[in-house]
Amino acid sequence: MNKCELHDVSVQFGSHFALQDVSFQVRSAERVAFIGPSGAGKTSLFRLIHGVLSPTSGQVIIDETDVSHFSSRQWRPLRCEIGWIPQGFGLVPNLRVLHNVLAGRLGRMNSFQAARMFLVPNAKETAAVHHLLDRVGIAEKLYQRTDRLSAGQQQRVAIARALYQMPSLLLADEPVSNVDPARAEATLDLLCNVATEERITLCMSLHNLHLAKRYFERLIGIRRGRVIFDLPASDFNSEEYRQLYELDDAELLSDSYGD
Amino acid sequence: MPYRSPWPMPVGKIIITTVIIFGWAWWQLGLSIEQAIPNAGGLAKCQEFLGAAVAPAWTYESTPPSNSPFFLTKVGIAIWQTIVFSVAAVSLAFVIGLVWGITMSATWWGTNHVPQNAGRFKYRRTTVWLVVHLMRTVSALARSVHELLWAVLFLSAVGLSPLTVILAIGIPYSGVFAKIFSEIIDETPKQSADALHAIGATRWTVLVHGILPKAIPDMLAYTCYRFECGLRSAAVMGFFGIPTLGYYLQPAFEEQHYHETWTYLYALMAILIGVELWSAQVRRRLAT
Structure with a gap:
């Protein structure tokens, strides 16, 4: 597997959009951090990439093949290529x-x-x-x-x-959200070193912006199911930070937490 | 402020309804306390029987036929037969119940793995619903007929043999195992199953490697309990002429050999306590 693309992907549960018009492309051996508040849709995004969730509209393309409506059987060989570290470890x-x-x-x-x-x-x-x-x-x-x-x-x-x-692509869902700062750095060192050595594409969701900037070459910000920025880590500044984390009351109290 | 009970339920209504139902059932049966008070003759029998409890028999109370074994040998054989019948019936039911339980669990059919938004699974869902509910109905039927009724059915159809006794116990027990095992499988946390599913494992491998390892300790603990029930059932099956404890207990009681009767009762208690101690240990070792 070399690259993974999303084109205008939306995922809808009833009237609620978990993801809305999401587009991006991850190249082979790239290291991308997905950042955003809880419930923003990061986990849904990862579930989309290994076919546990299918998009309501839009396309998921893996290596030039449209996999948006693949059956479980068609997904199996692809899933073998995609490593997955869930939040609860599984x-x-x-x-x-x-x-x-x-x-x-x-x-x-x-x-x-x-x-x-x-x-x-x-x-x-x-x-x-x-x-x-x-x-x-x-x-x-x-x-x-x-x-x-x-x-x-x-x-x-x-x-x-x-x-x-x-795997050729490794997805990690908030692997450092529950550990102390020293362990968080050790874990990120480990994952990033391995990814570089084995030329594995690494996609990780994170809360900690400092860590994201230090370890990743590219940051994608997600809020309310939309991509709000997609930048090289070096271009990231306080304006984007404000956009991402200044939550309004409705979001803070939203019950779509962790979907 | 109106009083609010700790439970968000109509507690008062539930209590009142329960009391009314209870009272109605007693009234229907016309129960009165005199029914439980024995007459003089009965009282003497009771005293004799309960008195014998402190002195269980070690030998025959009356001279047995010339070629009978020692009394305690006979008790030993009865215990052994009871255990053998129970082991045979429960292990048969375990195997059938395991396969059956897996096939009637929602986890196996993947109805709780299907993405919520996937329309193409609708047709499959209906079929699965039918199959699962058919399996559940059959399991309920097997369970709703008690092992003694199965024994009576077999007795009138083909006569009782060791095999039919094992089937009589095994059929309802399979149904119970199927129900309990499917519930255990469905209640097992699914994180590891989801993780294996996400990396391409088949439905079968997910079940065998992601769910069963966690479910099996609970299943075995439940099987220990069922084995205990199986011992009681096997003992009672003796009343139909199978050489378990009941087979010897019944004539001893009828001939008013109360000391012998108590020996058999204590033997049954001893096995049950033994199994309980053993299964407690098994459960402790499985849990840690």
Whole structure:
């Protein structure tokens, strides 16, 4: 997968627009931060890019192919190429770390291969997972039960799972919203380094503008389901900040929070 | 300020309705306290029976036929048979209930995975609704006939054999397992399932690797409880002539061998307590 484009995409739930006339293009190996208040539509955007949500109108184009109305079956091979780190990590709490990371490749397997991999992971698979865990800094947790790990460590498991998948595009939904500043920087260092080394396109939603400016080459601001700016990080200034975060009362009290 | 109860419900109405229904049922049955007071002869029987509780029998109360085994050997065999029947019936019901429960869960059919705004799923939704509700109806039918009624049905149709007893217990239990397992699957948090779905896993792989690992501890805990119920059912099936505890309990009671009766009752209690202790340990180990 090389690039991903949205053309005038709207997503509507009843009379509420989660996204409205959104257009942008992400090139291969680009690092883009999506910033905006809670409930602005960032998660919907990511769900659109891996086909869990389909647009009400407009087009989602991946590598010159219009995937807006792909069926689940048509989406599967594409989804295998798209890594996903959800906000709650989406790990199975009572499995070992090893098995949670192995799950990253489930998309490329049939049921029998998947069952074999879970029950008797071979030496090569175990070594690959161990290597990735080493890279994210928790190699010694390989055989631990996942819910025994701290939130920060669990996040690293989720990152390792996404890397084991070997995606060409990695989507991360607010990976640093619940961690302290030092950990946030460590996580962003890790994700950005990996993305650069493996030439993975990285799209991340963030609240923290300073971090966004420091780690990303391009910032896309989203508010009330619309793109309000799309700039190189160096051009970002206080005017855009004001546009993005000066919420009116209606937005502050809106119940579309986190849709 | 008018009084407001802590629950946003019409609490007063609920209490009054409950009391009225309760009173109506008692009045319908014409219950009076005398019905529970035994006459002199009955009272003596009661005393004799309850008195025997402190001294369960260790040997036969009257001389048994010449080739009978030791009394305690017989109790041991009865316990063993009760356990064997229960294990056979519950494990059969577990397997059927697991497959059935998966197929009647909303999670399996993906009705809670379908994007809210996707119109093309409408036709599929109707079909799925029909299939799921058919499965649920069949499960409700299997459950609504008690295992004793199934036993009576089998008894009159083909006569009772170990297989028919296991089916009599297994059929309603499969229905119960199906219902409970489908609920457990549907109530399991879906974050990991969604994450696996998002990276291209098939419906089956999502279920097996994203949902079942979390659901299985709850399912096993429930199975332990059902195993306990199975022991009671298997014991009662003895009344139909299957060599479990009930088979020996009934004649002992009828011949007024109350000390023997208590031995069988204590044996049943001992198994149930044993299973309870064991299942508590299983549950504790699964939970952590």
